Every structure is written in C-alpha cells, then in structure tokens.
Amino acid sequence: MIFFKLIVTNLRRHRIRSLISVAGIAFSVAAMLTVVTILEGAIGMFSGILSSGSQMIVFERDVSDLFFSNVPGQAAKQISGWPMVADANPVLFGIVSSEGHPIITCFGVTPSDARIRKAVWIEGNRLDFAQHSDDVVLGARAAEFLNARLGSQVQIGHASFHVIGVLKTANGFEDGGVFMPLASAQSFFHKEGTSSVITVKLRNKDDAAAFKSMVKAKYPDLIALEDAEFTRSYSQFRILKATAWAVGGCGLLLGGLGVANTMIMSVFTRIRELAILRVNGFSHAQIGGVIFGESAVVSVLGAIAGLLIGTCFLYALKLIPALDGYIDTTMHPLLMLLVLLLAFLTGVAGALYPAVYAMRIRAVEALRFE
Amino acid sequence: MMPAAEDNGTRRTVLRAENLWKSYDEDTVAVLKGVECEVYAGQTVALCGPSGCGKSTLLHLFGGLDLPDSGRVSVNGVEINRHSNLLRLLRHEVGFVFQLHNLIPDLTLEENCLIPTVAAGIDRRAAKARLLELAERTGLGHRLGHRIQKLSGGERQRTALCRALMNRPKILLADEPTGSLDEQASNTIFDLLLDLVATEGAALLMATHDRALAGRCDRLVEMHDGKIHEHAFAN
16 A cells, blocks of 8 residues: 555656656557557458458459459359359449549449348339449439439549439448449449459358369469458558557557656656665665556556547547548457557556666665755 | 674674775775774664764665675674675664655655555554554654654654664664754654663664764764774763
C-alpha cells in the first residue's frame, strides 16, 4: 500500500504533467485503434467485395493489383465444370467516372453472381439483368449521387447506360458502385474475354487444397487462394495494414516519448526523495519499481482513456451518413488487447532510462541535493 | 570478514574505523586523513568539530552510504566494502537521523515511518504495532494520519527519529539532529533521543556543534582537519 502510495504520490504532486502524459498515451492509443480499425474494416469490406460469399478467389499470379489481373474467360467456364466446384463466377473490376464523381467502382458480373442474386432490389427485377448490353444496375448510393432511378439514362465515362435496377447492399463500395453485364464491362474496359478474378464456391470446403493444386496444374499463370489467405497475403492489404500499424506505432512512440519526458522530470525533481528511500533500505529494484510503477499507472490510465476516446470516435464516424457502409468500425477484442499491451510496454520502455538513472543515484550525494 | 561481535574488554564494539581515508573532487579535497574510531554497544558518542572537518563523511561511511578510499569500516564486526550486504546494513543494523528531517512531504507521518518496514518486507501488522509503540513514546500518537507539511519542526524531527528506529537497529547515526531546531525543541528532541537509544539498547553516534548536548553523551570525540584528535569521556 505504501509502495503504491509512493508511486501515485508523485503523479498527484504534478497533476498537470501527469495528465499531459496520460493524454499523450490516450491519444496515441485512440489514434492507433482508430486507424487500424478503419483500415482493417476497409480491408474486410474489400475482401467481402472480392469473395462475395465464395470461399476461393482465382486471379493472375504475381499481379500487383487486382485491377490489372487478367483471367481468361475460358478458365472460368472450365473451372465451373470441375466436380468439386459448386459455383464459379468471373468478375471484372474497373473504375468508371461520371460528372462530379471521378471514381465509381464498376463490377462486370454474370446474372448468377451472388451480388445480383442476393442483393435487395429496391427497384427493377434481377431477372432483367444482362438482357441488353447497355443495361446497368446501380447501388442505392450511386443512384442517389447520380440522381438516377429505374429507367433513367446515366452517362458513365464515354457511354450512356440504361438503368434497369437499383439495389441495396451493406457494403458501401458496392452500394456506391455500378453493376454491368460482364460482356459490357469487358467491352467498356477493353478487356474482351477476360475477368479480374473468378470467385469460386466449393461443394466441400475440405477440397480447398485440392482445388488450389488443380488450378496450379492447369493454369500456371493463375493462383487460387482461400479468402482469409488472400486477405493475409494480398500485397495491397499488407501495405495498408503495415501503414496503419506504422502510423499507430508512430503515435505510440510519441506517447512513449511523452512518458519518458515525464519520468525523467519525475526522477530529477525527486532525487532527494529517492535518496531517502535508499537510506531507509530500498533496494535498486525497489527504487526502479517505484519509477516503473509510476509509468505503468500513466500507461494504464492513458490506455483506458485512449480506448474510450477511440471507441467514441469510431462511433461518431459511424453516425456520419457519407461514411455509412464504407467503414467497419467494429473493434476486435484482440486488437484492443494488443494496442493496450503495446501502450503499456511503450510506457514502461519510456521509464527505462529514468529508472536506471534513479537506481544509480548515490544517496550520499543526493542528500546534499537541494 | 570479521566476527559478528568484537569484544573489547567488557564492551562490544559495534562501529570501528581503522585508518580511514576519504577525499572528494578527484583527491583534491581530503576529508578524512587516517581516522581511527570505535563505538561500543549502547554507548552514546558525540562527534564534535568545525564544519567540513569530516563528521558527516564519517557517519556516511559507518552507514554504508559511501565507501572509504582506504582503511576499514566495520559495523557489528562485519567490514563494509563493495561486496558486503549494504541493504541488510541499512534495513536492520543502522538508522539515520539527519539535520533536515528528510521526510517525504506528501506522505503522512505514519506512511513515512513505515517506509523502512516496506523496504525490509516486514509484516504490516507488526510494523504498525511498532509504529504505535514509538509514536506513543515520542508523543506523536495523535498525529499519525497527518501529512508532514502539517507538522511542526520538532514533530518532524521526532517523526524522523521514529522512522530511524522502526526496524529496531542497534546503531543510530545522527547528523546534527537538532541543528535546525530552536533551543527548547532541541533539548526536547535530544532528551527523547537519549531516552529512546537507552530503552532500545542502541548505540548513538551523533555529529553536533552543540557542546551542551555533546556533554550529555557518554563520550565526546573531537575531529579536526580529518583526524580524531582526542577522545574525551563526558560521563
């Protein structure tokens, strides 16, 4: 109890300084949680777009970006005929633009694609999809910002399309996207006969390894990955994740420097006090424990505050209509634990030098210190 | 290592300095120049001399807070050196009282006094009982929950005295313990100090400028220019 009191006494003595340190850690934790959660959520959503309920994704091997992937149309036909395959759908991804909206995701899909089959059709009938080459279906948000509805003509890029339906999906990228028949998209993007990926649903999930081997054997230029595997290995996702953790890490580093600064000040302003403890029999480890304990209290308080700030910020983001569907603000417990642990370790690391300094204080000299 | 107790006739030596040399600032300021000194169990010894003669340095060396350049310091028959257990010395064998009370201002009287027991890992209940006993004897029983800032100079020094005796050391090293008090408070504290060391059976080595107080000790040791010049028995 006395030991703990020694730890908190100095924090209470310099309340403003302690609060600033706690705030430093709190904002670092909040920044890290927010950035990582948003990016993880975006990656999750993007993965969802790619897989759309399937288990496997087939795409061009060693391609840097799926927009550059070219999967021969024949491959999709052949794969869908394999006994282990329940369903295989080629999808062509592209970016289109319209007046005032330079980036709209375009999906070239077949009528059997889950996106068309399972979406909630607000207007139009899914059976009408792909009857004509200039037909498009709009996501609800795309319809809103393109000011279009069933039967409208919309100018997309260099061509005009006829809106035959409006559908609602939970995914913001799809909700703000345009769905074209695959052949129309191939023609629009000058990618005749190819798709970006093939999404594959297997009859038995245990056949994933056999499926991958078959793809490798039959199509050496293609690669098949399970959804989770794809999310882990896709270079764009890895770059995004690395960026998120790097940004968050920089935040934590700054927070750690704040703690280090506080702890250095804490040690320098209580040299005499530390010497008194030493004269009264405190060991080096006990002196270090007081300093580490102080930084641990700052870190834990900062981490808890950061968790609250981050949660509130993510909740606030969720309430912004323009972001609805584009970000997944679900905070994973494992991520929370990891960030809290990192905050704690950062705080403790920040106390390393001050603690060593405190342990080396020579009582006889420090007692002369005024 | 020397035996745990040295018997000098009928008296046991608890502190012994043999040919102690100590200097500061890269040997430019020589403070102790071959000091020889002994303190016996239960004895009260006043260490007198002008400022800078080495009194505090000698106390620090006896308390293990510093090491001599050469010579030997023994406490309870055990030589203090870099390899000895200084923690045991500080926790159980010696207690310090300074001119400035050296208490932690934000803690209460009780918390300050319990610090040595926390360091030594003494059971909290036993520590509390010891504190109550010492607080009663020093008249601080009603001030236990008060912060140090709320105490008078005399009360602070009494608190420091309690803290020094918490772990029942048999040697008390006091560096001008009444130096910052007025005459009346000074006499009160010194009476208390003598009473406590007598009842605790502890030896007292006290650096002081106050000749009147020094005269009430069993022995008076004069220091000049880093050396002990005379040993006079006050009583």
